Amino acid sequence: MFESYVTYSVLPASDLQRATGWYRDKLELEPERTTEGGVLYGTGSQSKIFVYETANAGTAQNTAMCWIVPDIEGTMAQLKERGVVFADYDFPGLKTENGIATDEMGRSAWFQDSEGNYLCLTEVA
Template identity: 85%
Template sequence: MLETCVTYSVLPASDLRRATAWYRDKLELEPEQTNEGGVLYGTGSDAKIYVYETANAGTAKNTSMCWLVDDIEATMAHLRERGVEFADYDFPGLTTVNGIATDEMGRSAWFQDSEGNYLCLTQPT
C-alpha cells in the first residue's frame, strides 16, 4: 500500500527564521507554503521537506534526509561555494575522501543544516 505513496521529510528547527534563511541561502530552496508552525519546500519532484520549530532540533545524530544526485562532485562543489561544509569520517565501516564515502550502494556525503540536522547527498551506483 505505501510503496506507491509520495514521502516527505520532516526536519526540526530550534530557530525557524534562521533555518529558513539557511535553506534559502545555502541550498537555494524557496518555501512553497509557510504557516505559524513551519515551512514546506518542494524538491523538484513530488517529494517535500517540512521544517518546523521545536526545542528538539539538532538532537538526532543520524542522517535525517538524503538527496539522490546525478553528480555528487558537482553538487558538492556548488554547495561548498555557498558555504556548506561537508563532514569527513574515518571509522570502521565509513571513511570519506574529500567528504565522499563509497560503498556498494554508491557514493555519499554528509553535512549539517543550521539546526544541526544531518543531511546527505547520495549518487547511487
C-alpha cells in the first residue's frame, strides 16, 4: 500500500528566518509555500521538506534527511563552495575518507544545517 505514496521530511528550526536563509544560500532552495507553521520546499519529483520553528531543534543526533545524488564528489564540491562543512567519522561501522563513507548501499556524506539537523548526501551503489 505505501510503496506508491510520496514522502516528505519534517525538520525543526530554532530560528525559522535563519533556516530559510540557510536553505536558500547553501542549497539554493526557495520556499514553495510559507505558512504560520513553517516553510515548505519542493526538492525534485514530488519530494518535500517542511521546516518549522520549535525550541527542540538541534537535539537529534541522527540523520534527519538524505538526498540521493548522481555525483557525490561534485555535489559536495558545490556545497563546500557555499560554506557547507562535511563531517568526518571514525568509529566501528562508520569511517569517512575525505568526508565520504562507503558501504554496500553506496557512498554517503553528512553535514548539518543552520539548526543542527544532520543531513546526508548518498550516491547509491
